[in-house]
Amino acid sequence: MERSDIRKLDTELDINFPEPHPAVVDRSWRILIAAASEDSGNLASELPRYGHKIAAVDTGIMAMKLFDRADILLLDPDLPDFDGFEVCRSIRARDTMPIILVTDRDSELDCVLGLRSGADDYLARPFGIRELIARIDSVMRRARPEPCDKPPAVRCGSLQIDNATREVVVQGRRIALTRKEFDLLGMLARRPGIVVPRHQILREVWDGSWSRHTLDTHVSSLRMKLGSSDWIVAVRGIGFKLIPPATIAP
Known part of the structure; x- marks a missing residue:
């Protein structure tokens, strides 16, 4: 499969991340494991304990279809269909x-x-689960450094982030x-009622590397998940703004 074909893979599939073991932890990440079944089994059973x-x-x-449903990917290079x-x-x-x-x-x-392929870290077996947890952290x-300009929580009408x-x-x-x-919803929610230009959204959320179609697709998905198309208003030729539906004049 050519790289251009890989880019066209459907990314709208769903993936469920079961609730973790009720352990007391500082952070909980959604971890996607891409490995042969026998290799992923131990990790899948151990990591929820943390x-x-x-x-x-x-x-x-x-892995290429579903990676954006997770916070971090644990990837084994030895996969049955592609070189990792x-x-x-x-x-x-x-x-x-x-x-x-x-x-x-x-x-x-x-x-x-x-x-060189772009991995953030490389861990060779055998290793202990505590070492893996430390590498993940x-x-x-x-x-994800703690941002100094983002409030811990944002409320916009009935929306809480x-x-x-x-x-x-x-x-x-x-x-x-x-x-x-x-990231897109959080950016709009921090500026309720204010139009955020497309170029600014693409720069801050996608590092300027994605297209107009990508932004429109994500806006459409957000409207559906929020339960109303009125939440995110498109301003033709400029960008988008977030408005709680209850505050929209009839």
């Missing part, structure tokens, strides 16, 4: 999500190739958002 939400896939195709380094390069070309390569390959060359601290837990509640109903949907 408060994380886990989902697992066993092919590169599924190519999967890593493909995801990195589209997104800055943290990726840790978890592998049996322990040579220096493999480590170098893995890091370290990568996530670099990827918790930036610490990245949870969104609307009219008392918790909704699941992808990482980019959350």
